[in-house]
Amino acid sequence: MRTAIFGQGYVASILNVGLERIKKGEIGYEGIPLGDALPLKVEDIEIVTAFDVDETKVGKRLSKVVKRYWDGNINFERDYIIKEGYRDYRGQDAEIDLEEAVGKLIDEYEKKDVDIFVNLITTEHAEPFMDIKELKKAIKKNDVDRISPAQFYFYSVATYERPTAFINCIPTQLANDPAMVQLAKETKTVLFGDDGASGATPLTADLLEHLRERRRRINSICQFNIGGNTDFLSLTEPERNLAKEVTKSSIVEDILGYDVPHYIKPTGYLEPLGDKKFVSMHISYTSFNGAEDEWIINARINDSPALAGLIVDLIRLARMAIDREEYGTIYPVNAFYMKMPGPKDAKSVAKVKAFEMLNRWVNVTPEKEEVVIAERVEQN
Amino acid sequence: MRTAIFGQGYVASILNVGLERIKKGEIGYEGIPLGDALPLKVEDIEIVTAFDVDETKVGKRLSKVVKRYWDGNINFERDYIIKEGYRDYRGQDAEIDLEEAVGKLIDEYEKKDVDIFVNLITTEHAEPFMDIKELKKAIKKNDVDRISPAQFYFYSVATYERPTAFINCIPTQLANDPAMVQLAKETKTVLFGDDGASGATPLTADLLEHLRERRRRINSICQFNIGGNTDFLSLTEPERNLAKEVTKSSIVEDILGYDVPHYIKPTGYLEPLGDKKFVSMHISYTSFNGAEDEWIINARINDSPALAGLIVDLIRLARMAIDREEYGTIYPVNAFYMKMPGPKDAKSVAKVKAFEMLNRWVNVTPEKEEVVIAERVEQN
Amino acid sequence: MRTAIFGQGYVASILNVGLERIKKGEIGYEGIPLGDALPLKVEDIEIVTAFDVDETKVGKRLSKVVKRYWDGNINFERDYIIKEGYRDYRGQDAEIDLEEAVGKLIDEYEKKDVDIFVNLITTEHAEPFMDIKELKKAIKKNDVDRISPAQFYFYSVATYERPTAFINCIPTQLANDPAMVQLAKETKTVLFGDDGASGATPLTADLLEHLRERRRRINSICQFNIGGNTDFLSLTEPERNLAKEVTKSSIVEDILGYDVPHYIKPTGYLEPLGDKKFVSMHISYTSFNGAEDEWIINARINDSPALAGLIVDLIRLARMAIDREEYGTIYPVNAFYMKMPGPKDAKSVAKVKAFEMLNRWVNVTPEKEEVVIAERVEQN
């Protein structure tokens, strides 16, 4: 599985390190949900190139960049050089020939023979296109103010003439943008997204399901997150924070079936916490006979490894989807691994339920699929 | 659904109050997992009698006893008088004619036309019989030192000549005792048990499942519980505490598939906390690339309403089981509602999974049952 | 002690209720730091009038307004009518004769024979005057855009011709504004402020002192606050939130002697939490031999009673200060009761230390000072 990375930051670097250590037998499959339960082996994943726009990274070897995020000793079998990626030209009055920019990226994809792409660039604000014509028009007119880097990267992958997969781990709506999903189908592209479900939100989802199954009426939910990595730093910019907020709040009504006053969002940046964020949650609910209970959950969670572990699965599931020729976006995968599972209007479900759906998707061979789905529909 | 209670304590009293308030439209179905999703209505449950051994309760009206646990105003449509129950005669050198004692209880069952029984007596230490012959021998020989009150109550219900159900909400092994399950089958008795899964243990189960599904390797688990109700008070007696400890620890290995150093038990008694216990949990685990995360969960939970809400379901499920003529013990019910689901050697599963099993059990009509089960086996 | 209130909201109403219940013997002195340790009795406090600008309150009886915040039954001996107060005219293009407005307020002060004033209006943004000439100029020119309601109320009290006291419980800088302190001295006014130290900040102060005394090096501090009262609601307006933020952060460097990355501020509004806010704090520090420890503190705190209890002391201390003719602001009082103790440039100290200072101030008359100190030495 030849894989390229957009955004050689914390998560990507931990992904590189973890895969290398697994190959060397230093660590096991901890944090990789499907571990050795898939036909494709973790050890067969190869990260072969990466793109970034940070000038202190471009042109550097992977091993050098990784040192910023990991202080252990590590030798990479494939110690690639970080390539220059597509910059955010919005509002810059830039004149860019977008097709040419696409061409340059594709040259590199071909040279490295990549077919799986993981989007890990910094959280950005972006408007979904909704209609594929709008997207095509923007490209044609070199309307750089309309298109975000994540959208552009996806467009480049879709344009790349072979069956590929694009795994969108950031909040930009791609799998939730009907335009992008249609483009994916038309171009034999698998699109997983949006926003990798690491961190506290999947836990919140399962806690809500736990309460729902006991018909406890939730009165309020709050979830604070604070951390010291670039993700939290970037969220101090109001526009980006907005992107994050949209993502996280939808789960409450989707899971419970009713809305509840809630405050769920990344709350602040505190540099010394580094990648190990502090999460604090408060849930108050009413039980039988009007009894008022409350839960307080605190956690210290390493953000980047949590997401990197999921990506190890997603790369392999992407390969499986390509092999099965299931193009567009795949809800049973998104539902488990993503905070805002595409396609648009798909609901969030509790992660325990998503895990079952995922396992069913993994285990079926195409011909049995309809039967299983029929059953599922009946059960719900 | 005409129901009798053994042990008119906190849980029973809150059950009485809550049912009455629901009938009067003062509160909704909060805390009752299956709420209005069952064919049998909550409002059709009738608690018609109760047995206790506390001299300050026997002979008193329900409304008077309830005052100790509930300070609201409440009028009971059926304000029964608490009857004298079966005392713990073990180690007392007592000469009791057990068959006669059974007869006295059954007279009351018949008079009140009861067919569903809920066991809510104080936690006790008891040895399972394992072999039905041993049980019958103990009864025949009036061996009062061998038989605990919970075991005796169950025996009396089994002896009562009509299809009945016995819901065992305390840790005494009944649904986990093959002797009792065999007796249940022989006498057309439904037996649900053991130890109602209120409180923090179901939450722990679902948290472990959440971690398992992400293949995080758990390093240690601790769960403290402290409260001020009689349940916690009785646990200060070492023998009773032992009973509780056995119950709660089995979930770890059952759910994770491997054992983990853990400390999960009721920890202390602190009178001012009353029925609203304080729970504190610490879970430490290893994620991708060796990252060490930790969760700390604190909760304030009203113990009695949590269990009472489950009993509202169990009474109705008991009625359904009698109607379906499914005697003995029923794992899909126990798995969700009980901490130590019978039969013996049945495993604990995550409660989210148990909830699905339960729903399947509820929804099937007998003729379809085999099909569903066959499917389920394949899927696992 | 005849007292007037500015802002008949949650805190004021709980203050009214609590005082009335104490007078009726229903409750004790819980939450009143100096309880019965002062020469002036709690029972001798009389709240005789209040001003507000909320049209749904003005003209209503106290007992009617209190119902919004307290659902118990309560009869007030002095069931006053809420008077109309001074509105925030800034940015409204209003033409107001300020001296006339002062005059109207003073008429009411005189009619009710008030000499102690408690400022409990909603958090506002305000610029300190710094120079008394600026203040006087603004008044003279009727510059309503320059003066905030809290500043105006203080000005009116200072202008009122008798020795008085003004207790500023909100973040507006009054005791921290040299102009206001000078005015206080010139007009025989006692000025306590700013921002009543209820809630989590005093606790944070004492926790930092605890760590400092063990020379543990603090690495980071975060403190989230979320609540559902109007105070939190008003903080969702960015300008007001800013006022709050300034207040709370100064304690870190003042107490530790070095700055530490920290995030300490009201974080959000969640209506169902009501007056009982949820606080979550995380402190990470380095101990001997480089060991890394951490504390997580969660609390549910009733905001209004916490502040109301302090005010019961402050009213009595204000009376004592008037009697001792100590005009201007009094640091030993502010240091314990206020988040941002005036005068300007006075440091925050740990509250345990402030409590000692306070007790010294309470107990000594200047000439007796040596005796008291000698006694204290003996006692230790």
Add this chain to the structure above:
Amino acid sequence: MRTAIFGQGYVASILNVGLERIKKGEIGYEGIPLGDALPLKVEDIEIVTAFDVDETKVGKRLSKVVKRYWDGNINFERDYIIKEGYRDYRGQDAEIDLEEAVGKLIDEYEKKDVDIFVNLITTEHAEPFMDIKELKKAIKKNDVDRISPAQFYFYSVATYERPTAFINCIPTQLANDPAMVQLAKETKTVLFGDDGASGATPLTADLLEHLRERRRRINSICQFNIGGNTDFLSLTEPERNLAKEVTKSSIVEDILGYDVPHYIKPTGYLEPLGDKKFVSMHISYTSFNGAEDEWIINARINDSPALAGLIVDLIRLARMAIDREEYGTIYPVNAFYMKMPGPKDAKSVAKVKAFEMLNRWVNVTPEKEEVVIAERVEQN
């Protein structure tokens, strides 16, 4: 300051490592309360010998034993060999000549020219002697069943003919045993004790003081501790646990002035937690107007460094006490550093208050006392 250790376990080893790293300039004075504020320098402390009864340690070099507790690289300037100590012969039917055993220990003390001793042996159960005659009788009669190892070690130090100091960091009552204090005075021995105040108890003390100063009425307190070091392991033995329980509970009434239902004790052993224990505390209190608040405090604390940091002070304070010829036990030192500060009947006080007392003791020579007090008054 030539120092000997009884019990070369976790705390002692971290003390050795930390002192060595400070001397090498690798770390600062974190976790040492008085750091560089004492006339005696941290760098002048020399640990010159240690006694233990663990056969896997006796005869080994310090550097080898330390490896069990610390995985960094460290070279000791004085890499002593662990000597055999005094075993617990109680209940062993052993015939030991106690005076001879004392003589053997003293030979080693003299050879190494030690004058300060730190007791860090494993928690033990021991009966105080109360009367010095009883102690002398036990020694004379070789009554090995009457005397615990800690008591014996202290006796040996007192017998050693030079002014010395004995720092008792474990719960055995020595500074709380009038017999031992009298012996200390008679033999020119400084005795600090009992039970080093690391961990959560000092924090609890200061939290209670914080609440007391606001006259909040505490309703209940619970404090769980769980860890994986030998200290927690040994506490699983009921007798030892009892010793610990006595120590910790006395603070509540001493500080608050009234008793409160509480549960404060080491709760369990969980090996993977190692030296970094998990603490969970719950405090519920009533504030003004009957409001019910609650605090939940969770902490991860490295046990051994916390205590080792205190010992760095205690060794230097011991030297100062010897120089000042203040023999017997010294309450102002014990009150801050010990959980159960001697002498017997001395009360626990909040640690913030004890810290002031300590500073006063440190700074004054008897004749200078008045001056210092005068200065302090000026400073405030």
